[in-house]
Amino acid sequence: MGGENPGRRRPQAVKALVFEKGRARVREVYPPRLRRGFARVRVLLSGICNTDLELLRGYHSFSGIPGHEFVGYVEGPADSAWTGKRVVGEINLGCGKCALCRGGLSRHCPRRRVLGILGHPGAHAELLTLPESNLREVPENVSDEQAVFTEPLAAACEILDQVAVSGETRAAVLGAGKLGTLCAAVLRNAGADVAVVKRGSRARERSFDLVVEATGSPAGMPRALALVQPRGTIVLKSTHHAPARFDAAPLVVNEVTVVGSRCGRFEPALEHLRRRTIDVRPLLSGQFPLARAGRALAEAARPGVRKVLVRPGP
Amino acid sequence: MGGENPGRRRPQAVKALVFEKGRARVREVYPPRLRRGFARVRVLLSGICNTDLELLRGYHSFSGIPGHEFVGYVEGPADSAWTGKRVVGEINLGCGKCALCRGGLSRHCPRRRVLGILGHPGAHAELLTLPESNLREVPENVSDEQAVFTEPLAAACEILDQVAVSGETRAAVLGAGKLGTLCAAVLRNAGADVAVVKRGSRARERSFDLVVEATGSPAGMPRALALVQPRGTIVLKSTHHAPARFDAAPLVVNEVTVVGSRCGRFEPALEHLRRRTIDVRPLLSGQFPLARAGRALAEAARPGVRKVLVRPGP
Numbered sequence: 001m002g003g004e005n006p007g008r009r010r011p012q013a014v015k016a017l018v019f020e021k022g023r024a025r026v027r028e029v030y031p032p033r034l035r036r037g038f039a040r041v042r043v044l045l046s047g048i049c050n051t052d053l054e055l056l057r058g059y060h061s062f063s064g065i066p067g068h069e070f071v072g073y074v075e076g077p078a079d080s081a082w083t084g085k086r087v088v089g090e091i092n093l094g095c096g097k098c099a100l101c102r103g104g105l106s107r108h109c110p111r112r113r114v115l116g117i118l119g120h121p122g123a124h125a126e127l128l129t130l131p132e133s134n135l136r137e138v139p140e141n142v143s144d145e146q147a148v149f150t151e152p153l154a155a156a157c158e159i160l161d162q163v164a165v166s167g168e169t170r171a172a173v174l175g176a177g178k179l180g181t182l183c184a185a186v187l188r189n190a191g192a193d194v195a196v197v198k199r200g201s202r203a204r205e206r207s208f209d210l211v212v213e214a215t216g217s218p219a220g221m222p223r224a225l226a227l228v229q230p231r232g233t234i235v236l237k238s239t240h241h242a243p244a245r246f247d248a249a250p251l252v253v254n255e256v257t258v259v260g261s262r263c264g265r266f267e268p269a270l271e272h273l274r275r276r277t278i279d280v281r282p283l284l285s286g287q288f289p290l291a292r293a294g295r296a297l298a299e300a301a302r303p304g305v306r307k308v309l310v311r312p313g314p
Numbered sequence: 315m316g317g318e319n320p321g322r323r324r325p326q327a328v329k330a331l332v333f334e335k336g337r338a339r340v341r342e343v344y345p346p347r348l349r350r351g352f353a354r355v356r357v358l359l360s361g362i363c364n365t366d367l368e369l370l371r372g373y374h375s376f377s378g379i380p381g382h383e384f385v386g387y388v389e390g391p392a393d394s395a396w397t398g399k400r401v402v403g404e405i406n407l408g409c410g411k412c413a414l415c416r417g418g419l420s421r422h423c424p425r426r427r428v429l430g431i432l433g434h435p436g437a438h439a440e441l442l443t444l445p446e447s448n449l450r451e452v453p454e455n456v457s458d459e460q461a462v463f464t465e466p467l468a469a470a471c472e473i474l475d476q477v478a479v480s481g482e483t484r485a486a487v488l489g490a491g492k493l494g495t496l497c498a499a500v501l502r503n504a505g506a507d508v509a510v511v512k513r514g515s516r517a518r519e520r521s522f523d524l525v526v527e528a529t530g531s532p533a534g535m536p537r538a539l540a541l542v543q544p545r546g547t548i549v550l551k552s553t554h555h556a557p558a559r560f561d562a563a564p565l566v567v568n569e570v571t572v573v574g575s576r577c578g579r580f581e582p583a584l585e586h587l588r589r590r591t592i593d594v595r596p597l598l599s600g601q602f603p604l605a606r607a608g609r610a611l612a613e614a615a616r617p618g619v620r621k622v623l624v625r626p627g628p
Contacts, residue, residue: 059563100544108544108568110520162569206424221562230414230422236566244562248535249373249553251574254422255476258572260565 015312016065016125017293019056024294029065031127032120038129039082041072041089045287046123047148048300048308050177050216051239052116056297059239060118067123067310068116071138071147075127082132088150090134090266091115107263124293126312136266139274148309149182149280150269156182157272158264159235160190163210167191172208172227175215178283178306179237183212185278203227206254213238222246230254235261283307329626330379330439331607333370338608343379345441346434352443353396355386355403359601360437361462362614362622364491364530365553366430370611373553374432381437381624382430385452385461389441396446402464404448404580405429421577438607440626450580453588462623463496463594464583470496471586472578473549474504477524481505486522486541489529492597492620493551497526499592517541520568527552536560544568549575597621 013028034040047069055062068091074082093113094106101109115130116122138147156179159165169192173184176198187194192210197203199215204227211228213220214237221244224234236258251258272278285305288296290312300308327342348354361383369376382405388396407427408420415423429444430436452461470493473479483506487498490512501508506524511517513529518541525542527534528551535558538548550572565572586592599619602610604626614622 105545110544218562230424231419236562239563239566243559245557245559248532248550248558248574251572252550252553253574253576255574255576257574258565260562260567260569260571262566262569 014126015290016121017067017290017310018064019066020063022056022058024056024297026291026293029121029125031125032129034077034129037131037133039074039080039132039135040076041070041087041128041130041135042075043070043072043123043126043128043312044086045144045148046070046125046310046312047152048124048296048310049152050179052124053297053301054239055117062117064116065121065123065125066116067125068114069148069151070123070128071144071150072123072128074135080132082135085135086138086147087135088138088147088266088270089115089130089136091117091151091263093120093131093134124290124310124312126290136270139270142270142273145284145309146273146280149283149307150266150273151263152179153182153186153269153272153278153280154264154266155179155237155262156186156264157268158261159183159186159212160268161264162259162261163233163235165190165192165210169193169210170208171195171210171212172197172203173212173214174220174223174227175213175238177214177216179216180212180214181283181306182278182280183214183235183237186272187212189272189277197223197227206230208232210235218244225250225256228254228256231256233257233259235259237261284309287311328440329604330435331381331604331624332378333380334377336370336372338370338611340605340607343435343439345439346443348391348443351445351447353388353394353446353449354390355384355401355442355444355449356389357384357386357437357440357442357626358400358458359462360384360439360624360626361466362438362610362624363466364493366438367611367615368553369431376431378430379435379437379439380430381439382428383462383465384437384442385458385464386437386442388449394446396449399449400452400458400461401449402452402461402580402584403429403444403450404577405431405465406577407434407445407448438604438624438626440604450584453584456584456587459598459623460587460594463597463621464580464587465577466493467496467500467583467586467592467594468578468580469493469551469576470500470578471582472575473497473500473526474582475578476573476575477547477549479504479506479524483507483524484522485509485524485526486511486517487526487528488534488537488541489527489552491528491530493530494526494528495597495620496592496594497528497549497551500586501526503586503591511537511541520544522546524549532558539564539570542568542570545570547571547573549573551575598623601625
């Protein structure tokens, strides 16, 4: 074998953002050994997601390297067809054996690990590893800054895999943050009439076929229940550490459907970026070198700030 | 005009169960004047629903005559084609003009009144009135005791109008009360493999395509979320006065769909009773004369007691 011998050579230490006991710091770590079927990716840019901020606050009792939005170059193994390609990567690592994995739903595998969230070191680092089957090549005309939006844009596109949306759909998106803005763009592109409802803004109650709850706050659900019409649908996008608390009677009485919605397929998102049908650039708020990732997190947590990127390279 | 002149003659006082300020008593009341298009029904039997008990506890700030499950004889007006027929009745009185009413969804009309629940005197009385369009004739081979189950059985059948159920469906029904038992019977009849999960009983987590939450308790929702498999469906049947409180993150992460489910069409329920495909008789716990309706309520509230009927007639 002319290629690398996975699992033998101790990889070099690299810089990474590490969460430990509620604190964030940048330090040297050893990336995981390269198992068979995995690729090593040198990260060009990573994006800070609200989930990263939640993880720092204690969600999932997380410790380790966060980050699940990235674009990078495949560096190895040398004998891989992926090496040298610019890629983004799906974040769920299924077991590959269970019924869900075999049915193409490895993102729901009960034994899955999740890049930068659950059991697999994340993207706010110089290097990461992912199974080659998780990688997607970035089209040439998509910049690094756009490509790093693939994962959140895929999460927005997931709505269209779950709910029928057409030119007849009157939709409200609660939350004017990053995810809400992407959801609104995806729904508009699918033909829906979309109102973005910010905190404190007025909207007619019981008047929307579809309400997307992307506030990131437990207050979003009662608001969504007030806005949706009888027999309408609420897509629940927010995950937050605090439990939901609301009067469920209107949900039953008005026969509302609530659809939990998380990650999506990368293909529709990359297609939007390639064809420029959704412009993610207005969502960019700033960029920090990895050495200043703590500062980047603080910036991302400020109200009104949208996507903050971390650049591990020079 | 040979018939009655609706709205002129003051109707005779009749006996009814009345809820006032959290207390239940039987007293004489005047039934509402008979408006055009309405029929007057002499109640043969009425059924006590958990909703009646919730109304007594303060749900909807209700005061008036409760009761929405009944079978009776149409007594007038004399010129109605319905007079003399044995009937059950759909409980929602829509405005008849809005888009929902025109689309056949008057049970979701925002201006609807609801028999014995909202703005229209209920069935725990000697007489009630309903629009003729709400009435359904009871097949001859269905007894009064069976017919009074039409409304709750229709609510159970509603699940099949909302969710695809087949011989492949692995379903769990939470709650072994009246509604839970009817839901389990309807799902079995549709071919599903059904486990009835009582409080404290064990069931494998994340293993059901479909979970019907019919516990009548805020504790039902977290349990349902634990039992449903990723991308599965929870049908929420419980309405209760206490707000729901649960960790919504699994709902989002596992992309679960929650479907609120309330009243259903009467036709499938009457068809089950006529063809004897569902036997409701094991659900009967007792029968009380209207004069002892307070005792009937207390009996219905006892743990393990199922359907308690009230007989207004002699």
